[in-house]
Amino acid sequence: VRKIVIDPGHGGKDPGAMAFGLKEKDIVLKISKKLAKVLKNTYRYEVVLTRTRDIFIPLEERTAIANTHKSDLFISIHLNAHSDQASGGIETYFLNLATDANAMRVAALENATSTHSIGELQDILATLMKNSKIDESSRLARFVQTNLVSGSGRNYKPRDLGVKQAPFYVLIGAEMPAILAELSFITNPEEAKLLQNDQYLDKIAEQLAAGIVAYIDHHHTAAVKL
Secondary structure: OOEEEEEEOOEOOEOOOEEOOEEHHHHHHHHHHHHHHHHHHOOOOEEEEOOOOOOOOOHHHHHHHHHHOOOOEEEEEEEEOOOOOOOOOEEEEEEOOOOOHHHHHHHHHHOOOOOOOHHHHHHHHHHHHHHOOHHHHHHHHHHHHHHHHHOOOOOOOOOEEEEEEEOOHHHOOOOOOEEEEEEEEOOOHHHHHHOOOHHHHHHHHHHHHHHHHHHHHHHHHHHHHO
């Protein structure tokens, strides 16, 4: 693995989830820039961001950017939202048919700007399964989720919502392992407050990077054994 594409969700006319005066598009851009910096400066990876400012990029174009750059990994950064303010925590997704109603709810939120319906996506996915990087994406998601939950800081222990699968349009077509991280709930008062804290965002970026690197190290070790 040499090149990693980071995809800050939403942007421009699409603000993503909003609560407490915060917009998902702004916070995920901040986190993505911090993550890029850590991956470049600490781990010496080449990093490409799908957007570096507040612009709208269609979901279909995001993995196309990664494919064009011949990226080795694709990481899409998002924040979660729920009508119940008590809902909180961190979860990491990879592309697959949805396994539960909540995964479907999150996919519907993130697919909102797509012209395709969830039903259409399920059909598209059924044909893609044969040659996609599902297993590697699942493994990458597990390493990232584990690191995010275990190292988010002593002052706040996020709820571990686990690794899940759902039909996210932004992940379709990726020619490399691809995941979507839902890093906190913008609708949860405690988490929304943390998302305004630069140190918390630094910690999230560091743990995201640690999870990515742990996956790469594991992948390398497994390849050497073969």
